[in-house]
Amino acid sequence: MLRGVFISAAIVVAVLVNSTLAYAQSFLNGDWVGAFHEDQPERGPGPELGDYLGIPLNAAGRQYADSWDASRLTLPEHQCRAHVSPYIYRGPIRVRITEEVDPGTQTVIAIKHFLSTYAQERTIWLDGRPHPSEEAPHTWMGFSTGEWQGRVLKVTTTHIKQGWHRRNGIPMSAKATMTEYFIRHNSVLTQVSITEDPVFLSEPLVKTTNLTLDAATTPNQYQAWLFCQADDEVPGRDPAYVPHHLPGKNPYLTEFATLHRLPIEPTRGGSETMYPEYMEKVKAMPIPPAAPAKR
Amino acid sequence: MRDAVLRHLVIVAAAVLFAMVSAGVDGRAQGGTAVQPRRESGLYTMPIQGNVHVIIGGGSNITVQVGALGAVLVDTGLAQNADAVLASLRQLTPRPVRHIINTHSHADHVGGNEKIGASGAPISGRGVAQVGAGTAPRAEIIAHEETLNRMSAPAGAGAPMPVAAWPTSTFSGKHKEFYYNGEGIQIVHVAAAHTDGDSIVFFRRSDVIATGDIYSTVSYPIIDAQRGGSITGVLDGLNQLLDLVIAGEKTEGGTMIVPGHGRISDEADLVEYRDMVTIIRDRTQDMVNRGMTIAQVQAARPTMEYDGLYGSAPGWSSAQFVEAVFRGLRPERSSQ
Numbered sequence: 001m002l003r004g005v006f007i008s009a010a011i012v013v014a015v016l017v018n019s020t021l022a023y024a025q026s027f028l029n030g031d032w033v034g035a036f037h038e039d040q041p042e043r044g045p046g047p048e049l050g051d052y053l054g055i056p057l058n059a060a061g062r063q064y065a066d067s068w069d070a071s072r073l074t075l076p077e078h079q080c081r082a083h084v085s086p087y088i089y090r091g092p093i094r095v096r097i098t099e100e101v102d103p104g105t106q107t108v109i110a111i112k113h114f115l116s117t118y119a120q121e122r123t124i125w126l127d128g129r130p131h132p133s134e135e136a137p138h139t140w141m142g143f144s145t146g147e148w149q150g151r152v153l154k155v156t157t158t159h160i161k162q163g164w165h166r167r168n169g170i171p172m173s174a175k176a177t178m179t180e181y182f183i184r185h186n187s188v189l190t191q192v193s194i195t196e197d198p199v200f201l202s203e204p205l206v207k208t209t210n211l212t213l214d215a216a217t218t219p220n221q222y223q224a225w226l227f228c229q230a231d232d233e234v235p236g237r238d239p240a241y242v243p244h245h246l247p248g249k250n251p252y253l254t255e256f257a258t259l260h261r262l263p264i265e266p267t268r269g270g271s272e273t274m275y276p277e278y279m280e281k282v283k284a285m286p287i288p289p290a291a292p293a294k295r
Numbered sequence: 296m297r298d299a300v301l302r303h304l305v306i307v308a309a310a311v312l313f314a315m316v317s318a319g320v321d322g323r324a325q326g327g328t329a330v331q332p333r334r335e336s337g338l339y340t341m342p343i344q345g346n347v348h349v350i351i352g353g354g355s356n357i358t359v360q361v362g363a364l365g366a367v368l369v370d371t372g373l374a375q376n377a378d379a380v381l382a383s384l385r386q387l388t389p390r391p392v393r394h395i396i397n398t399h400s401h402a403d404h405v406g407g408n409e410k411i412g413a414s415g416a417p418i419s420g421r422g423v424a425q426v427g428a429g430t431a432p433r434a435e436i437i438a439h440e441e442t443l444n445r446m447s448a449p450a451g452a453g454a455p456m457p458v459a460a461w462p463t464s465t466f467s468g469k470h471k472e473f474y475y476n477g478e479g480i481q482i483v484h485v486a487a488a489h490t491d492g493d494s495i496v497f498f499r500r501s502d503v504i505a506t507g508d509i510y511s512t513v514s515y516p517i518i519d520a521q522r523g524g525s526i527t528g529v530l531d532g533l534n535q536l537l538d539l540v541i542a543g544e545k546t547e548g549g550t551m552i553v554p555g556h557g558r559i560s561d562e563a564d565l566v567e568y569r570d571m572v573t574i575i576r577d578r579t580q581d582m583v584n585r586g587m588t589i590a591q592v593q594a595a596r597p598t599m600e601y602d603g604l605y606g607s608a609p610g611w612s613s614a615q616f617v618e619a620v621f622r623g624l625r626p627e628r629s630s631q
Contacts, residue, residue, distance in 0.1 A: 077542070
C-alpha cells in the first residue's frame, strides 16, 4: 500500500513540478482525441479473458472476475451499459471540453467533457459545491468537483456506478472514488487518474492517458453512440437467468497465460504485479505447457 | 432468525440515524438539484422526480408523493422518528397526509403509522369507519392483508402494533391501484419475499418505484422466514421490479427506484443487485445439491466478493444471509 501511495505521489509531484511554473490555470477547451499508445488491448479489441496483469486486485475482486461470464453482456439490462469514468478514457474516445460560465460574472463554474464513447457527459464543478450525500444516485460519470493547482486541474469524483476496472470481468465497485490531474502541454492533454476501490482493490490503480488536440473533428465523430436499444439476443432464455461461472469451474482462466506462454501467477493480478521489480520474480516462474485452451 | 431480524431493525435504525447526524449538511444532489439541509434530527429530504420525494434518516426510506390533493407516503419509519418525519414532510407540502402505503410490517417501516396517520385526514371520509366509531379522521393506511395480519392479532391476543397503526384498507390479490395527485399509483404484491406481505409501489407518471425491503443498497436481502419470507420470493420480486423499470437514455436514470434502505437507484444499480443475489443463490444451490451442510456452505463463503458491499449491515451478517438462502433451498436433480 505504501509503495502504491509513494508512486502515486511521485507521479503527481513530477507532473506538478513540470507544469505549474509560470501561469495560473490552463485553457482546456477543444476537441481531444486519444493517442492510443497506452494499454492497447483496452482500446479496441478488448482485453483477453483471465488477463488480470497489473491490476491491484484483492481476493474479492479476483473472485468476482473469476466468476464473471462474458455472456452477462447479452442480458438486455447489460447490453447498453456505459463505461464508468475511471475506465472510459481508455475507450475509443474523443473528448470535447467546454466551459460553463456564470452569465453575470463570466467566471467559469464548470468544465464539461462530452465523451464520444457512449455519448457520456461529464460535469466538473468548479464553484465549490459539496459532493452529494451517500443516498444520492450514482451515475456512470459520477459527481466531480475540480480545483486548479497552478496549471493543473485536480478533479475529485465520487458517486460512480458499479462498473469495471478492465472489461474482462474485473469489477469496480460503487464505493470507488477517483482523483485526476489534467495537464496540458501545448497540443497534448495528459490525464492522470488514481482510482481507489476499497471493495475490489488492495492499492490505488494509477493510469495515465494522453489525448491530442484535433482541429479537424466533425460532429458525426461524436454521434455513433447516442442511443442504444437492448434486444433479445438469446430468444427463449429465462429472463431471470444470470450467466456466471461457479467457483473453480471457469475453464477460461488460464487461456491468456497458455496462449502467450506466461506463468499463471502474474496473470492473476494483485498489487505486486504493478511494480517493475516483479519482473525478476516472473523470470523464475514456471510456464505452463502450450496446450490449446478449452473452448 | 426472527430475533436476528428484529435485532437488525433496531440496529439499522440506530446506525442510519448516527450516519445521518454525523454526515453533515448536503448542499445539492446530483446535477445541482436542491436538497433540503439535514435537520438536527438527522433527517433530510431529497427530490426524486415528478411529484415524488424521499425523506431519509427516519429508520427506512420514506417515499412521499405530493400534490394538490395532499400527500401520499410509502412507509413511515420508526415510531420514535415520527415527529421528525412530520417536520420533514412540512418542508415538502403544507397539505395533509391522505394515504399511507405500507410495504410490509416491520417496525422500521410502519412505526410512524399511528402518529403520522393521526396527523392526516382521509378524502371523503375514507378510513374513519375502519378505525372505529368516535375516532378522529386520519389518513388511510393501505397494505397487503398479510401485513395487517402480521401487525394485528385475534381478539384477546396481544398485537405487535397498536390498533391505530394497523392498515385500514387491505388488498388480498396481486395488486391494488388508484389515481391520485394526477398520476396512477400501482401497489404490486410480491409473494413470500422479504416477508409474506410485501408490496412495491409504482408512481407511474413520476416514474418512481418504492421497493420496500426487497431491494437495499446497503445489505443483503433480509429474508424474514418467520414472517413468510424466502430467497425465491426475493428473486422473483427483484425480477418483477426489473420488468417494471425502464432505463433512461444512455442506461441511466429513467425509472427511479427508492430502496427500503440506502441510495436512490436506477435499473443499472438494481440489475447488479439482482445478479448478485442470483449468483449467491446458484452457488448455494450447487452446494446443497452436493449435500453440503450449512456449516460447510458458510465456510465456503459464497458471498465473499460481495461482503465489502453488503456484508457489514448491522444485525444481518453474510452468514445469516447464507443461512437464510440455504434453508430456503432443496436439492435439485441437476445443478448448473
